[in-house]
Amino acid sequence: MDGLVRRFGEFTAVDGIGFSVEPGELFGFLGPNGAGKTTTISILCTLLNPTAGTARVAGYDVVRQRDRVRASIGLVFQEITLDDYLTAAENLRFHAVMYGVPAAELPGRMEPLLDMVGLRERADQQVRFFSGGMKRRLEIARGLLHTPRVLFLDEPTIGLDPQTRTHIWDYVDELRGREQTTMFLTTHYMDEAERCDRIAIIDRGRIVAIDTPDALKASVGADTVTLATNDDARAAEELRSAFSVEVEHRKGALELRVPDGEAFVPRIFDVLTVGVTSINVRRPSLDDVFLKYTGRDIRDAEAGASEQFASNAMIRAWRRG
Numbered sequence: 539m540d541g542l543v544r545r546f547g548e549f550t551a552v553d554g555i556g557f558s559v560e561p562g563e564l565f566g567f568l569g570p571n572g573a574g575k576t577t578t579i580s581i582l583c584t585l586l587n588p589t590a591g592t593a594r595v596a597g598y599d600v601v602r603q604r605d606r607v608r609a610s611i612g613l614v615f616q617e618i619t620l621d622d623y624l625t626a627a628e629n630l631r632f633h634a635v636m637y638g639v640p641a642a643e644l645p646g647r648m649e650p651l652l653d654m655v656g657l658r659e660r661a662d663q664q665v666r667f668f669s670g671g672m673k674r675r676l677e678i679a680r681g682l683l684h685t686p687r688v689l690f691l692d693e694p695t696i697g698l699d700p701q702t703r704t705h706i707w708d709y710v711d712e713l714r715g716r717e718q719t720t721m722f723l724t725t726h727y728m729d730e731a732e733r734c735d736r737i738a739i740i741d742r743g744r745i746v747a748i749d750t751p752d753a754l755k756a757s758v759g760a761d762t763v764t765l766a767t768n769d770d771a772r773a774a775e776e777l778r779s780a781f782s783v784e785v786e787h788r789k790g791a792l793e794l795r796v797p798d799g800e801a802f803v804p805r806i807f808d809v810l811t812v813g814v815t816s817i818n819v820r821r822p823s824l825d826d827v828f829l830k831y832t833g834r835d836i837r838d839a840e841a842g843a844s845e846q847f848a849s850n851a852m853i854r855a856w857r858r859g
């Protein structure tokens with residue numbers, strides 16, 4: 539894609555983005571709420587026209603070759619789009635017909651998918667009796683059914699339990715190995731982002747970073763030391779004056795970023811006059827990457843949007859000191 543822009547009235551949701559995803563790649567698209575992820579995916583899936591710029595999916599132009607694009611892709615969207623009055627199996631069959639899956643192949647594809655999402659026993663029940671999690675699981679099974687060349691997954695596993703997420707990821711890995719499916723994924727789960735070959739981070743409609751998870755982590759360039767003490771306010775003062783480092787109060791503990799955390803820890807004990815109750819050194823994680831490029835915590839991204847804008851502004855203000 540190149541120079542992709544999408545405006546809604548005065549508001550620019552996607553602001554000139556351009557990058558490419560390699561065939562067979564598992565590509566992660568991360569960003570805070572409202573950053574423009576779903577808008578971008580909707581353009582790539584031909585559900586929304588770009589205001590400007592171009593994009594090709596599986597080699598086809600998303601505006602001029604809409605049908606070709608549609609025939610090459612699969613979608614698992616944030617919103618559930620199943621038919622409530624069909625059974626689970628009927629939903630899958632209907633989708634298979636739409637996408638031209640040969641009838642002879644269908645049982646062989648449906649069964650492992652229903653097993654993967656733990657819905658084989660419920661296959662003949664109408665979807666309107668399903669829980670939210672069950673619908674989500676069926677939605678994912680459906681997205682994988684016609685083995686598309688490019689699969690778009692917009693927060694596919696949101697709200698699912700860890701065990702189901704593991705099953706789904708095992709299947710996704712197997713599918714990638716077998717079919718070399720290209721996958722374009724948005725997620726707020728760190729462990730899922732960690733699986734990606736490359737990640738792009740989008741913030742306010744612009745790409746702010748794009749690289750492999752390892753390279754992104756290396757770009758943070760500092761370890762995080764977290765410590766809890768008997769008197770955090772005083773400890774923070776003492777650390778600031780001894781090392782001239784920034785000390786942040788986060789989640790009921792003190793956090794500092796230093797180049798070599800392990801060597802730094804013993805020096806902390808030389809300067810502190812208050813008792814330390816716990817201490818932890820962490821190499822940069824994708825959480826730190828997300829925080830660095832967006833000023834936000836990736837986990838917060840699940841909360842309500844307005845709340846987030848407040849916390850975003852607060853963190854930015856805080857970081858400015």
Ligand SMILES: Nc1ncnc2c1ncn2[C@@H]1O[C@H](COP(=O)(O)OP(=O)(O)OP(=O)(O)O)[C@@H](O)[C@H]1O
Pocket residue numbers: 546549551569570571572573574575576577578839
């Ligand atoms: N149809 C629309 N009309 C007006 N504004 C829209 C429309 N669709 C999206 N937006 C706005 O565009 C911005 C980007 O929305 P988008 O859904 O792409 O965000 P997102 O990155 O997917 O966020 P989330 O993590 O919450 O899913 C938001 O501010 C949203 O309110």
Ligand SMILES: [Mg+2]
Pocket residue numbers: 575576577616692
């Ligand atoms: Mg979205």
